[in-house]
Structures are given as structure tokens and as C-alpha cells.
Amino acid sequence: MQIHNTLSGQKEEFQPLEPNKVKMYVCGPTTYNFIHLGNARPLVVFDCLRRYLAFRGYDVFYVQNFTDVDDKIIDRSRELGEEPLQLAARFIGEYFRDADALGIMRANIHPRVSEHMTEIVEAVGVLIEKGFAYVVDGDVYYRVRAFADYGKLSNRNLDDMLAGARVEVDGRKEDSADFALWKSAREGELFWESPWGPGRPGWHIECSVMSNRYLGKTLDIHGGGNDLVFPHHENEIAQSEALNGQKFVNYWMHNGFITINNEKMSKSLGNFFILRDVLDKYPADVVRYYLIATHYRSPLDFDDTKLEEARRALGRLKNTLVLAGEFIAAGAEESGTVAGESRLLAEIKQLELDFIEAMDDDFNTARAMGCYFEMARALNSFVAAGDSQDAGQRRELSEAIGIFRKLGDVLGIFIEAEGSRPEQVEGVLEIYVELRQAARKEKDWASADRIRDILGESGIQIQDGSEGSKCRYDGSPGLEALMGGLMELRVMFRGKKDFAKADLIRDELRKKGIIVEDTKDGARWRILD
């Protein structure tokens, strides 16, 4: 298995510290707002990586922190008049709502800065003792010149950085590149006690301390967005390696950025999309698919048409599951068992190997996705040409689809959509009303009665008045049953060659985002997400 390591700038063979175990740490959000689409990329990417490692037999221990003490949180809390820690805790809750919706597995541990102050203060103290840090007026700075390897991750040296000269000069610092480990509290600000006076930690020290606490001095994989390479991860290395005297991280992985019109999406530019707003318009599995359909290190440009495309592509994949499911369910009796030559299974297994090879190559989800679509085509093809009455074929397809689903779960693209859709129930009832009126007009009493009966089974009374019919019901009728009824009616009208009504069902549903598809002996429906 090859992983691109930012430290070397190359792909390297992955060798975990302990056989079959992976210790990984991913930088989590600063919780002062809802997360945006850009935040979602590393979440999905590293969630996928984690699932894949587990699939490959590794026991993954995954830590993701929350920065719940930070200048931005303090600023925001002033704006909103809410206690900083309370505000942070609230947005941690919101974070989980979003992450859960996206199907992100929870980390084994989600440590928070506010709960690790003792260790942080202790670590800063050790850095001072060892000569890697110094105190100025209650602030503590890391002495960058003391750490010989400073710049090894981001490939820069201190002298070049000065030449760029966009670093603000703070006369109190020994070197302009020195960064804060501890910031003294200003009047009325949130603070913790320390030997250097009341204050709070600088941004970088938390990750060093918390990863050390839960994963030890050296970890296998550390992930995060590209922009964290410098200064955040560079500083983490400086702190951890100065503290522990040994290598901090074996593999550094960084995801590329999401851009809008080829410009970075960020809070500071104001061109960001809140994930929750995106999830209002597109289902979570579509967003997830979109985020992994491109290699994780490539930039990803965002606009609505990309999600539209993702929706269609993913729809094809999901449809394979539906088609195969029907095929497998078609014949109950075990008759006509002729053991097939298993060409399908052989093909699927080969594609699974291709898939694994792609993923092993620096986690190439884009290439793996290609294999996955080829699997879908093979499965669809089998369904189209096969005989569902043949138990042997059903068994073969069943085994093949098992592999297909397993790999889909590694990618996490088959998330169940949550929640009922009351607005769709209403829409469906309108169609019933229209059908009943049409049937009554034509004195097609049998059809009209059948419509009333179907509704009755869902606890809905249809009442015919002089201006039309109305539906009355208590509670929330299930969409499934109502749709099942419409499918029955469509089949019935088609049987009578009453295409006007059969088409009315299809066309009206289409307008409401539901697709009707006729099958050999019935009809099925699906929601166009």
C-alpha cells in the first residue's frame, strides 16, 4: 500500500508502527460556526481512508480533536453574548449533526482543548525547560531557531521566509517566525492559570499534546487540509519532536482544496457554502460521492452542476442495487438450478482486485470509482440478460452483489436518506383525487371504487363534493403504501389500455420528482433525489 507523504513529497510504502494497527490523527474544526463544504472534504476523505484501512484488515485508532478554545470563538462569543465554552460546545453538537448526516464514523476519541489544560501547561513548561521556548510578559513563544529541522514538512527555511517579509514584526519575539504557545489573557477574557500568568494556549500546542496523550509519541498517519501544512503542522512537528525527542508522524497526508470559480473557498473570502445548506438541496450520499469522485490531493472546483452530475452518476450505482434486488427476489422456489459457469462472479472478483489496487495506490478513489462503475455495468448486464427463475443465477448474482455492496460501504456512498417527506405525500394524494374524478366522469365506477379502497387502506377517506374530491386523514400516511397503490393503478390502467390515466400517473409523479418505471409484470418508482 502506497501513501503520498507530504514530508518526502513522494509516495511511500505504508508500514505501520505495529503490525495491523494504524494510529491516526486528523485535525478537527474550530467550533465557532457551522462547518462549510470545505471542512467536509477532509472529513469524508479521511473517513473513507479509515474505512478502507479497516477493510484491509487494520485495526484503526482514530483521533479527531475539537478546538474549543480560540480567538475566533472568543470574538464570536462577544458578538453573540454567549459564553465561549458554551458556544463552542453548541457548535460541537452542530458539527456532529452534519458529520452524522454525511455518514462520518465517529472517531474513537474526540478530545477538546478545554479538557486538556493541565497537560498543555505542562508541555509548555517542558519546552521552556528544554530551551525551546521563552516567556515574554506572560506570553510564551516557541524558539524556532532552536529546532534544527524547522521547515522540513513545508520545505522552507527560515531565511527565505524572512525574505518574503509578510510576517508581521513583533519586537518582543526573538525571531519573527517564533509562534505563541501561550497567550496571556486580556481584561475580562476567558483564561486558565499557568506559571506564566493567566491565559490560554496558542493554536498549535493542542494537537501535539492531545495526539501524544491518546496515540503516543509517534503516530502513523496525520491528516488535514493542505493549508495546515504551514504553519500548523510544521509547528506541531517542532513542538512534539522537541518534547519527545523522536519522530512525531510517519505519514503526513493533506487533502486538496475546494474552490469556487477556481478561488479557494474560505470563511475569510466569504465565498463558502455552509454544509447544511448544501445538504438541504442535495442528499448526503450525493455530496459524499462528489467529494470522493476526485483524488483527495487534487483541487476540486465546486458548483451546482457538479452535484447534479454526481446525483446522476450515483443514481446509476444505486439503481444497480435495485435491479439486482428484484432479480434475486423474483423466484422463490429452488427449481431449475443449473450451476452457471460463474462468469459474472469471476468478472466481479477481478474488478474487486482492480478496485483494491487503485485504493492501495495512494488511496485513489477516482480510479477505484472507475472499477466500481464497471462492476455496476457487469451486474446490470447480467440482470438484463439473465433468467431470474434460475436459482443458480440468483445465487450467483446475490454473491456478486454482496461484493459490490461491501465496496460501496467502504466508500460510504450508500447512506440511507433520513426523514419522511410529507410534501410528497400531499402531492401523491392530489394524483389520487384527479384520477378518481376522471374515473367518475367517465362512469368508470370500478376504477373509481378501487381508488377509494386503496386510500382507505392507508386510513384516508376520499370525499366527493360538487367541486371535486377531497382527502381526509389523521396522522401521517406512509408514502410507501400510497405509492404502491399508484403503481397498482398504473398497471391496472395499462391493462385496460386506458393510457390517458396511466400516463397521468407517470407524468404527474415525474413533476413531483418521482420516476415511474414499468417492469415485466408491474411498475416501480423511485425518488429523483
Next chain:
RNA sequence: GGGCGGAUGGCGAAGUGGCUAACGCUGUGGUCUGCAAAACCACCAUUCACCGGUUCGAAUCCGGUUCCGCCCUCCA
């Protein structure tokens, strides 16, 4: 100024020395269908920003040019 990465068909996106340049979306033709939808089959880049070089052979390696993004300041 320094560091990193990118430029592949109508769109998105794989591919790092050699079979027909994956895969998806879109489009076109066909099969199926009452008509559709879905599915299946077929077609859609003599060409990989540009110039030069290495090589029997390059989208892939080397040199140069142009354009673009990111980092050097909080940001995934």
C-alpha cells in the same frame, strides 16, 4: 521574492515510457416499451497548454515558455 501543485474530449476525471488514452455525465444511433423510464449494445480525444531535447518508442522523463491555483497571515 521563496515554497508546493496543476494544465488530458462538450463537461468532470483517471492515467507517470510501449496493447484500441479508464470511468462518469452529456449527446447520437440501436434493442426493449403502447409511449416512456431504466437497462443493455454501439459511436463520440490520431491526441494529452506551447516549444525544444532524450529514446526504437513520451500525455508520461529532461530543459525552457505561457497560463492557473495554493502556502509564506486565522482558515480543511
